[in-house]
Structures are given as structure tokens and as C-alpha cells.
Amino acid sequence: MILGSTSKKAAAGFAPIAIGLCLTLIHLIGIPVTNLSVNPARSTGPAVFVGGWALEQLWLFWLAPLIGAALGALVYNWLDPD
16 A cells, blocks of 8 residues: 555655555554554653563564565565666
8 A cells, every 4th residue: 555655656645645544554453462562762662661571672673663664665666666
């Protein structure tokens, strides 16, 4: 759904709608299952106060979005090289 929403070939003005709907879907699915935190900064605050196991797992909340963004860019360039 988001893939290509910011492309030059996509209709102007629809990227925020596609991105917002996808983020809403991620929250609707993830929050009931795992108390999802999409924002790494939101994960950092509670982890600092809890300490221990929360701080040990914090690296994943920062590294996973970076890896996901890199993989997403590679897949996008592979599917639609402009």
C-alpha cells in the first residue's frame, strides 16, 4: 500500500493517506498483541525507567527500524527503478 505512494508516477496528495492508513493498521494489529511501540523514542523512555531486561532489549527497537528502512529502500529500487 505504501510502496510507491511517494513515486513521481503516483497521484499527488495521496501519500499521507496511504501512509496514515498503513500506520493505523499496524497499530490496530500490534498494540493488542504486543503493546507495540512504533516510535523508538517512545520505547527508550520506559526502558530507561524500568532498567534491566528492558535496556538489554532496547537495541532492537532502534536497529530494527533502520534495517527495515534499508530493506524497504532496496526492495523499492528493485521493483521500480526510476
